[in-house]
Amino acid sequence: MARVYNFSAGPAVLPEEVLKEAADEMLDYKGTGMSVMEMSHRSKAYQAIIDEAEADLRELMNIPDNYKVLFLQGGASQQFAMIPMNLMKNKVADYIVTGQWAKKAYQEAQIYGKANKIASSEDKTFSYIPDCSDLPISEDADYVYICENNTIYGTKFKTLPNTKGKTLVADVSSCFLSEPVDVTKYGVIYGGVQKNIGPAGVVIVIIREDLITEDTLPGTPTMLKYKIHADNGSMYNTPPAYGIYICGKVFKWIKKMGGLQAMKERNEAKAKVLYDFLDESKLFKGTVRKEDRSLMNVPFVTGNEELDAKFVKEATAAGFVNLKGHRTVGGMRASIYNAMPIEGVQKLVEFMKKFEEENA
Numbered sequence: 577m578a579r580v581y582n583f584s585a586g587p588a589v590l591p592e593e594v595l596k597e598a599a600d601e602m603l604d605y606k607g608t609g610m611s612v613m614e615m616s617h618r619s620k621a622y623q624a625i626i627d628e629a630e631a632d633l634r635e636l637m638n639i640p641d642n643y644k645v646l647f648l649q650g651g652a653s654q655q656f657a658m659i660p661m662n663l664m665k666n667k668v669a670d671y672i673v674t675g676q677w678a679k680k681a682y683q684e685a686q687i688y689g690k691a692n693k694i695a696s697s698e699d700k701t702f703s704y705i706p707d708c709s710d711l712p713i714s715e716d717a718d719y720v721y722i723c724e725n726n727t728i729y730g731t732k733f734k735t736l737p738n739t740k741g742k743t744l745v746a747d748v749s750s751c752f753l754s755e756p757v758d759v760t761k762y763g764v765i766y767g768g769v770q771k772n773i774g775p776a777g778v779v780i781v782i783i784r785e786d787l788i789t790e791d792t793l794p795g796t797p798t799m800l801k802y803k804i805h806a807d808n809g810s811m812y813n814t815p816p817a818y819g820i821y822i823c824g825k826v827f828k829w830i831k832k833m834g835g836l837q838a839m840k841e842r843n844e845a846k847a848k849v850l851y852d853f854l855d856e857s858k859l860f861k862g863t864v865r866k867e868d869r870s871l872m873n874v875p876f877v878t879g880n881e882e883l884d885a886k887f888v889k890e891a892t893a894a895g896f897v898n899l900k901g902h903r904t905v906g907g908m909r910a911s912i913y914n915a916m917p918i919e920g921v922q923k924l925v926e927f928m929k930k931f932e933e934e935n936a
């Protein structure tokens with residue numbers, strides 16, 4: 577068995593320990609004589625799995641009691657619609673557009689009401705986070721929306737925008753559980769789990785209770801109402817049962833590693849290895865303004881497309897896979913999520929140094 581160093585942006589690397597545990601339990605989950613995949617979601621054994629997953633997530637993120645945790649489906653992209661459908665009481669919302677995912681959310685919201693683009697970094701290919709300390713927040717905005725970590729471009733909000741008292745909604749898909757978070761600063765925190773937490777198919781929504789109401793936009797399908805899922809403990813219908821089980825195992829792994837503060841330190845140490853090298857390299861360059869650099873997604877280029885392609889090809893052959901940049905930006909991108917060990921980044925940098933010497 578040969579495991580590679582997988583720098584995929586998502587679905588992405590998971591802790592090996594978690595995969596092994598899941599393998600051990602594949603045919604017989606704790607004496608039930610069946611796999612979690614084969615289990616009724618109404619069974620006692622499954623209820624214990626989802627309850628424990630929620631309890632562990634609440635402990636990790638220190639989620640206050642007046643927030644609900646929902647395990648949903650439809651990908652992060654479904655939230656682009658679900659958020660306006662449930663939250664747009666005045667039919668007005670402000671969007672900060674810092675990348676493709678924020679842009680898609682902004683475009684989707686326009687179907688349901690007046691979505692205002694109050695800031696953007698599109699002028700420089702989303703390579704920075706705009707100053708959000710004094711934006712023209714709409715008087716009647718139902719919420720202010722951000723994508724906190726921009727997976728494709730490798731930028732991250734280091735300080736949250738000043739929403740002037742309006743509810744903050746954040747897509748944290750690619751920085752979920754990468755560092756401690758103050759949940760009370762948000763109305764909604766959500767993310768697809770396939771970047772940093774688990775297998776594709778689960779979306780976690782952490783939402784303040786007062787935002788969960790019957791008062792949704794006319795025509796909102798039952799399945800897209802937060803209230804239905806909240807009232808039914810994420811079991812209105814069959815939840816993505818196996819995916820939630822793996823997420824639960826990852827929560828336990830993070831707890832064992834020391835929680836979110838430890839994750840942050842580990843992620844900072846890892847990112848530093850790569851960014852320090854990019855800053856001194858004569859061949860490779862980071863593409864993001866330094867103060868806005870993500871700890872999770874690190875895009876870089878050589879400045880020469882042919883050389884980029886050669887690098888990706890040789891890296892792949894050497895066991896460093898999925899380094900090709902997003903199709904809209906080109907170059908390379910190393911996603912170094914929680915489960916990527918520091919050795920993976922150190923070895924990648926050694927490989928980059930060697931490539932630089934050979935191609936000087």
Ligand SMILES: *Cc1c(COP(=O)(O)O)cnc(C)c1O
Nearest residue numbers: 651652653677727747749750768
């Ligand atoms: C991947 C990603 C999405 C899209 O997720 P899907 O689950 O494929 O809908 C949205 N936002 C961010 C920040 C992402 O990284």
